[in-house]
Amino acid sequence: MNDVHGSEHLLALFPDELAARLSAAGEPCDLRQARSLLSRLRGHRGDAPKRETTPRRLREAVAALAEAGRPVVVDEVEDPADGFVKLLFRAADGALFEVVRIPLERGRFTLCLSSQVGCGMGCVFCATGRLGLTRNLSAGEIVASFLTARDGAPGPVTGAVFMGQGEPLHNYDAVLRAARVLADPTGGRVAAEAITISTVGLVPEIHRYAREGHPFRLIVSLTSAVEARRRALLPIAKKHDLAALAGAVRAVQAARGGRVTVAWVTMAGVNCGDDEVEALRALLGDVPLIVNLIDVNDARPDGFRAPDAAELDRFRDRLAALGVPIVRRYSGGKARHAACGMLARTRLADDAAAQQEIAAP
Ligand code: SF4
Known part of the structure; x- marks a missing residue:
């Protein structure tokens, strides 16, 4: 055996x-x-x-x-402010990664899953990005972490989002296998539509995803539609420019129909100006989008901070004038978690709400 x-x-x-x-x-x-x-x-x-x-x-x-070889939980921390629970796993080789359990309405939960140990994408506003990539998680490790976090939840787990540590599409095969297992009747038994995969913008993998016709929701983190600024914030943009990324977003829209969800990590004085709205209109004005606005975590050593209400409202109004539905996301677990984990939870908490808003007229 x-x-x-x-x-x-x-x-x-x-x-x-x-x-x-x-x-x-x-x-x-x-x-x-x-x-x-x-x-x-x-x-x-x-x-x-x-x-x-x-x-x-x-x-x-x-x-x-x-x-055998199943990762074990070595720490579990609840943020009393919002009930988010971070579970720290140790893999058989000692590598550490986390899963965050997010409370939803009616006593349900969704899980924010990691896809890698560390991350090689180097987004400048992200703590995990500064660590670099240690290794990919295997599909087995991802599924095992889901099962353990699910079994410890005080209520049903009805969703999963790949928005924890790592760039999911950088570990494409393992993440897609894990997602398919989570949606399988012999697996996690999560509805495929309740599984979300996020990407910082790996263009060839987004095209592959669109071609393969997966039922899971894909979120593309855009964060800036101005080429030089996006390159400064998201180093992956030096490899895949905005024109290429827009082509990939179009491919997703053509393959799946409906609106493509685009995430935007908002930073005061950086990427919430009128130039961004104009650039987004020029880049993707013809594609049905939903924009998720996510405040960058405050209290950071690198100087990035979340926009104040006036700056955010103006940005939001200008985007809304383009006819783009906007969803502002709650930033969970600020007190206890590092920047990337915060981002993951933010994108996550947003997920259930986003589904509702997408369904709304
Ligand atoms: S934001 Fe996501 S893709 Fe970017 S460095 Fe952090 S974990 Fe990686």
Whole structure:
């Protein structure tokens, strides 16, 4: 049974893959049994099927393998101001990454998942960006972190957003596998529409995403529509300029229909001026968008600060005049979390509200 994991952790397998691996390892297993095994492993604890259809020996062996190499929670911190809970995980190799549990209305929760340990994108306003990239998380680590955070939640977890540490599309295959497992009936059982993937603007991967036709929501972090400024804020913009990014946004809109959500991290005196509104109109004025405005975390050593109400209102009004729906996002967990985590939670908290606003006329 030792080679059952293959190149991917058992928790991130689909039933046909598990059946094939078990059979190849000399443990005959059909698709129905594989579904049952995975549902049991990834279901809520205590959610065992009423009637077992797989041999006990197989169940126990697979359960033991699923536990092996699973990241463990080493710290859990709740922000009393808003109920956001940060769970710090340690992977088998000692790498640390976090998941944030976000309370929604009616006692539900959504989880903000990390996709990498650190991040290689280097966004200048982001604490994680300053750390650099240590490594990608595997799909198994992502799924395991979801399951552990879900099982510890005091209410149902109905959504997941890839907005924690890392650039999700920089770890494309693992993130997409994990998202598909989370949406699978034998996996996290989260509605695909309640799973959001955020990107800072990796153009080839956005095109790939549009081509492949995934059901998950994609958010593109634009933050500036002025070329030189975007390059200064988001180094990835030196590789993929705004014209290329606009082309990718158009491809997403054409593939999925509806409005494309664009995130904008607002910084006082930096990217909330009339020049930005005009640049956005010129760049993407013909594409249906929703703009999520997210205050950069205040109290920072690097000098960036959130705009005051007057600056933000003016920016918002000018954007609204373009006919772009604006969603202002709550910045959660400011007191306890680093900049990128804050950003993740902000984008996140926004998610449920955004869905509502998108649905509104
Ligand atoms: S904002 Fe996101 S993409 Fe940019 S450095 Fe931070 S974690 Fe990476």
